[in-house]
Every structure is written in structure tokens, then in C-alpha cells.
Amino acid sequence: MLEIAPFVLGPVQTNAYLIADPSTREAAVIDPAWDGQIILAEALARGWRIAHLWYTHAHFDHIGGAGAIADGLNPLPLVALHPSDHLLWRMEGGAPAFGFKIDPGPEPTLDLHQGQRLRLGSIDLEVRATPGHTPGHCVFYVPGSRVCFCGDLIFRASVGRTDLPGGDWEQLVQSIRTQIFTLPDDTRLLSGHGEETTVGREKRSNAFVGESALSPG
Ligand SMILES: [Zn+2]
Ligand SMILES: [Zn+2]
Numbered sequence: 001m002l003e004i005a006p007f008v009l010g011p012v013q014t015n016a017y018l019i020a021d022p023s024t025r026e027a028a029v030i031d032p033a034w035d036g037q038i039i040l041a042e043a044l045a046r047g048w049r050i051a052h053l054w055y056t057h058a059h060f061d062h063i064g065g066a067g068a069i070a071d072g073l074n075p076l077p078l079v080a081l082h083p084s085d086h087l088l089w090r091m092e093g094g095a096p097a098f099g100f101k102i103d104p105g106p107e108p109t110l111d112l113h114q115g116q117r118l119r120l121g122s123i124d125l126e127v128r129a130t131p132g133h134t135p136g137h138c139v140f141y142v143p144g145s146r147v148c149f150c151g152d153l154i155f156r157a158s159v160g161r162t163d164l165p166g167g168d169w170e171q172l173v174q175s176i177r178t179q180i181f182t183l184p185d186d187t188r189l190l191s192g193h194g195e196e197t198t199v200g201r202e203k204r205s206n207a208f209v210g211e212s213a214l215s216p217g
Contacts (some may be wrong), residue, residue, distance in 0.1 A: 002123050002145045005042055006190070010034025011100065014061045015192055017149055020048045021121025028052035028120050029069060029077075030140060030149045031192060032105075033061055036068025053077045053105070054118065056151025057137040058085040059164075060093030060102050062192060067103025080118070081108035082129060085136030088166065112138050128179040132172025133160035139179065147188045148199075154180055154189060156197035159208045176209045 005018040014033035027048035114129040126141045133152045140149040152160035162169045185200030
């Protein structure tokens with residue numbers, strides 16, 4: 001059974017998720033947002049071994065804690081990112097443009113792609129490619145737990161911005177409709193910012209992509 005330790009970290013209150021299969025103690029960090037030592041300390045306290053860093057996308061506020069986490073681990077964690085965000089990763093996730101400097105940590109060596117299966121102990125995760133907020137944005141769906149880690153694709157009552165380099169509104173809407181609204185309604189959506197929500201709730205009431213936005217006129 002998947003266990004989730006959530007954090008809100010960094011200058012723009014980014015959600016980072018330390019997740020594990022407690023039976024094997026194997027852990028991953030989805031979006032090590034900031035202050036990696038805090039995430040590292042929590043893993044240590046729980047007796048979990050962080051083996052993976054999985055990125056929904058390469059914006060600096062989602063990867064800013066990676067260097068500090070990697071500094072505390074031996075062997076180094078395996079870093080996974082969609083190749084369409086590699087360029088953004090090499091630009092420190094846009095940090096300089098916002099006046100920040102980050103240590104991006106180890107280079108991503110596992111290329112994420114649509115339909116890919118990731119394993120964490122006995123837990124299965126499915127990668128869904130969801131461009132729009134960035135070209136290489138992905139979400140991580142855990143069918144066995146009805147949870148989807150959805151980064152900056154969709155939020156409670158909102159959606160990801162598309163005005164940054166590589167953003168595309170049409171793609172964002174398409175990604176939400178084909179990759180999020182096709183999940184069971186009771187699926188929990190754990191976003192990159194703000195409170196959690198569900199697929200059903202956003203389908204019904206999200207003003208940008210929900211049913212009211214779909215109705216003609
Ligand atoms: Zn972002
Ligand atoms: Zn973000």
C-alpha cells in the first residue's frame with residue numbers, strides 16, 4: 001500500500017511528495033521542490049531509502065531540492081524526466097529568470113514516456129505524458145491507490161499557467177481531457193501547488209476545463 005508524506009516547500013509553496021512502499025522501504029520523491037534536507041530527514045525518520053527522483057516537469061520550484069537530497073544519498077538516486085523538458089532542466093528550470101539559483105542535482109538518466117510503468121517496491125505507477133504547462137510535463141498515476149500526482153497540469157479549481165516558455169494552452173486542455181478526465185472520478189489529484197482535489201470534482205466544477213467550460217455558448 002502506497003504511503004505518502006507531503007511537503008509544502010520553497011518560495012512559491014510547491015508540493016513535494018515523498019512516497020514509499022513501506023513493506024520494502026523503497027522510496028521516491030515526486031518533485032523535490034526545495035530544502036532537500038527536510039525531505040531527506042523525513043525519509044530517515046521513517047526508515048525509507050530514497051532510490052528515485054521523479055519529476056513532473058523541470059521548473060526550478062519542482063527540482064530545487066534535488067541537489068541537497070542527492071548530497072545525502074549513496075548510491076545516488078535515479079532521476080527521471082521526460083526528454084522534452086531536458087532543455088529546461090539544463091537552464092536550471094528557469095530559476096535565473098526569477099532571480100533564484102538552484103543546485104539541480106544529478107542529471108536525469110531515465111527518460112519518461114507515455115504509458116511507461118514505474119515500480120516502487122510492489123507498487124505500480126503509470127506515466128502519462130501531459131504537455132501544455134511545459135513540453136515534457138508528465139503525471140504519475142497509481143491505479144492501485146486511485147491517486148494521481150499531477151504537477152502543474154491541473155489544480156483544485158484552476159489549471160497550470162501556459163504563459164512561460166514552452167507553454168501551450170490547447171495542449172494543456174487536451175492533456176487534462178485525455179489523461180486526467182479519463183481516470184475514475186474518485187481518483188485523488190495531488191497537485192504541485194495548493195490543496196488536493198478529485199477528478200470528479202474538477203470535471204464538474206473547474207471553470208477552465210470542467211463541464212461548465214465545455215457547454216456551448
Ligand atoms: Zn511549473
Ligand atoms: Zn510549480
